[in-house]
Amino acid sequence: MLARAVVQTHDDAGDHVCLIGCITRQASGRAAAVSITLVLCRGTTKVAKEHEVELMIVEFVGAPGAGKTTLARSLTRRLKRYGYDVEMPLTYQPGEDRLALDPAGIVHALRRLTRALADFGRIGRHPIAYASDIWIAIRLVARLRPQNILWLIRFGQYLVRMSILWNVARRDRRAVIFDQGFVQAVCSLALFSGRSEAKSLQQAVDMVPKPDLVIVLDAPSDVLASRLCARITQQSLMERWLEASVAKNLRAREIVLTVAELLSCDACKMTRIDTHEVSFEEALNRLESVIIRTAAREPEPELAQGDIEPAVQSGFGA
Numbered sequence: 001m002l003a004r005a006v007v008q009t010h011d012d013a014g015d016h017v018c019l020i021g022c023i024t025r026q027a028s029g030r031a032a033a034v035s036i037t038l039v040l041c042r043g044t045t046k047v048a049k050e051h052e053v054e055l056m057i058v059e060f061v062g063a064p065g066a067g068k069t070t071l072a073r074s075l076t077r078r079l080k081r082y083g084y085d086v087e088m089p090l091t092y093q094p095g096e097d098r099l100a101l102d103p104a105g106i107v108h109a110l111r112r113l114t115r116a117l118a119d120f121g122r123i124g125r126h127p128i129a130y131a132s133d134i135w136i137a138i139r140l141v142a143r144l145r146p147q148n149i150l151w152l153i154r155f156g157q158y159l160v161r162m163s164i165l166w167n168v169a170r171r172d173r174r175a176v177i178f179d180q181g182f183v184q185a186v187c188s189l190a191l192f193s194g195r196s197e198a199k200s201l202q203q204a205v206d207m208v209p210k211p212d213l214v215i216v217l218d219a220p221s222d223v224l225a226s227r228l229c230a231r232i233t234q235q236s237l238m239e240r241w242l243e244a245s246v247a248k249n250l251r252a253r254e255i256v257l258t259v260a261e262l263l264s265c266d267a268c269k270m271t272r273i274d275t276h277e278v279s280f281e282e283a284l285n286r287l288e289s290v291i292i293r294t295a296a297r298e299p300e301p302e303l304a305q306g307d308i309e310p311a312v313q314s315g316f317g318a
Helices: 032-042 068-081 106-125 131-143 149-172 182-193 198-207 221-234 237-242 246-265 280-295
Strands: 003-011 014-019 046-052 057-062 175-178 213-218 270-274
Touching: 057 068, 057 149, 057 182, 057 246, 068 175, 068 280, 106 149, 131 149, 131 182, 131 198, 149 175, 149 182, 182 198, 182 246, 198 246, 213 246, 213 280, 221 246, 246 270, 270 280
Parallel strands: 057 175, 057 213, 213 270
Antiparallel strands: 003 014, 003 046
16 A cells, blocks of 8 residues: 655745645746655655555556566666555566576576466466456457467466456555556557457457556657667577567557557546656656656646646667
8 A cells, every 4th residue: 555755845945845746836847746756865854744545556558668667667666665565566577587507598488487377277276266357368368369379378377367466456455566457468469469440449448447547658669679679689589489570569559559549538547658758767757756646646737838847868778
């Protein structure tokens, strides 16, 4: 469960009381939440009171190479460092945990396969207890059936495991960040099934539970292609064999944008970031503020006329 602290600080013009997650404007025009972050790092704030706010589930959505896992992990670490109780389950980044003695990645692939089979075996022993999780996976895979049997199996077992974790988070009132959640699964299934028309996507989106916040990451196609090519050089032989081609992964971008539009029509809480147009630190600061406001059920801050948030031309890299 998330916690929020009331923090007192001062600006150059005099006393200024701020709430973490409540964005107010200073004379300089900068968001107070960013200033609070800086003060916390300096250790000069005074915590006056703590109280709980409701749980939330956050999903990152984006084409391969957009920076979902990289940004979600950094955001989770930052929130934990500030004392927030948040988890990030089922996360995996291509190229990680590569062993020098296993350049082909066979040991790593077998370890992941064994872990997935163990989880699925436990689910298979209690089909009634996990009936709703199995059912949502069956419905999604039936609606957007992957053309390759290997991908069908991978998506099926992943959806069941993710649904279980999702329901546990709701039951235990925990805050969870998914770098590959239900919305991303819909995008991926559409890509591998070849069914990316709006009607099929809308039907699939209607099937899945909605998070409290969807974070849509995007970047130009040439930037995504460059990042994906760089990522391939870090992957083992097994990972490259299981990975879709760069050309196919790039087709996911249009699917993600279509799904994002469908979600916006459903009044789903959403924020978008172009990971090529803003720096990594700027994206973290922005998402931290959005997540805390969303958890506290507070309205978005109103920008003054002509007040535009800065975009730093640097990007995330590969």
